[in-house]
Amino acid sequence: MMFSDAIVVNGPLNLNSKEHLLQEHSHAKFGPPGLMALPEPSSDNEGRKIARKKQKRRLSREPGEDGDDRTREHPFIVTEPGEVARGKKNGLDYLFDLYEQCARFLDEVQQISRERGEKCPTKVTNQVFRHAKLKGASYINKPKMRHYVHCYALHCLDREKSNYLRKLFKERGENVGAWRQACYYPLVDMARENGWDIEGVFIRNEKLRIWYVPTKLRQLCHLEKSKDSDSCSYE
Amino acid sequence: MMFSDAIVVNGPLNLNSKEHLLQEHSHAKFGPPGLMALPEPSSDNEGRKIARKKQKRRLSREPGEDGDDRTREHPFIVTEPGEVARGKKNGLDYLFDLYEQCARFLDEVQQISRERGEKCPTKVTNQVFRHAKLKGASYINKPKMRHYVHCYALHCLDREKSNYLRKLFKERGENVGAWRQACYYPLVDMARENGWDIEGVFIRNEKLRIWYVPTKLRQLCHLEKSKDSDSCSYE
DNA sequence: AACCCGGGCGACCATCGGACGCTGGTGCC
DNA sequence: GGCACCAGCGTCCGATGGTCGCCCGGGTT
Known part of the structure; x- marks a missing residue:
């Protein structure tokens, strides 16, 4: 009754959004790099500056037109593993899937950096979020992903406990x-x-x-550690 | 005739500066952290904001008063291993020693971060340079250290070749x-x-x-790699 | 003493990691 | 339909990694 790994669905998910036109980016080659002239600053780095205001048009959706071109993602609700969120809500399997998508976007960014001989990120950075957006995954954004990192961490580290917590909190409403x-x-x-x-x-x-380890989690650990050592030693 | 390691002096060095009042920072404890209240931003992080303008008074040294309170470090000259720089110059053994000093400052910063439950740097960051300055090592600064990183890299990775290059370039003036x-x-x-x-x-x-791998080195590698694959394949 | 070469490093810049709180979607009454 | 709740994410902020070139030290003439 510990790590049961790899049982939880990777199934339907994402019922309320229909942006999956991405998913299968084969790590293509993009052709030969082009021999950048060395003494120059750097090559144009994945539209960081360019194409910046190409955001989705906001505040322009007609009411009644629902489900697509949504202004904002439906809120998450606590669902148990495999459960599909009903109504205008997203479930937690979908949330966790977003993290897996980010991992794939990071892979792509790393691939591209390596081809260009640029610094290669080891973490999900701003650049990765930018890349995701460029690839059409407009439903992925930094504040959201950072907000739930520790939930995903629990999901990765102790599926059992994570699932239990989901059921418990769902039950309790x-x-x-x-x-x-x-x-x-x-x-x-x-x-x-x-x-x-x-x-x-x-x-x-x-x-x-x-x-990245969320600040709050790091602080909680530090706090708890201090408490522990206070109560059982006076060093 | 390859890696000969660990022969090069750690001897006299730094003849022209006399700032070594640091060197022996034992990784002390600094007392119990104080149980920061969790929901607050963060504890005051090693005088990052505070005590910022406490710089050395510049432009105030009287001419004739030499060797100390120098406005800027003496320039480096190419010296061979063990050779002491003459005149108002610093030698390369001293340069490389600066890198070792930074490593020690990084150790200290890591120690402190761990005690405070803060993010722990794995590289020589701005914070480390700030810490060095705070500890009196005013002769260490970021632009200088970054400028010669690849020289230090050669020194670490192939002492033989590094020493050879030093002799050669010294000879040639x-x-x-x-x-x-x-x-x-x-x-x-x-x-x-x-x-x-x-x-x-x-x-x-x-x-x-x-x-950090210097940008120029990374670019040179990329350039050379492209040349290689251009000239021996047409994939 | 005057000059010029070369390099030390102050200070700037784009971008980063991180966080807050406004906006507005959503379910309930 | 109206309201109250709450969470998505635009947007800001201090700090970071990285760099340029000014300023001036130093050797030479």
């Missing part, structure tokens, strides 16, 4: 915010079991490695 | 700039032998790991 808060504590326990090295816990996990 | 340029090419060769993974070459070396 708790909102997403409450569930999200609750996700911190199992992680703090895990950090404790690993000598309080939360960074290491992330880095040792294949999927988590690419995500 | 070349200036520091010329020697510095020359340091790139052996490194490019080394990258070639390692599948053009210059990042990996740095990371695999204990001492280099903490330094």
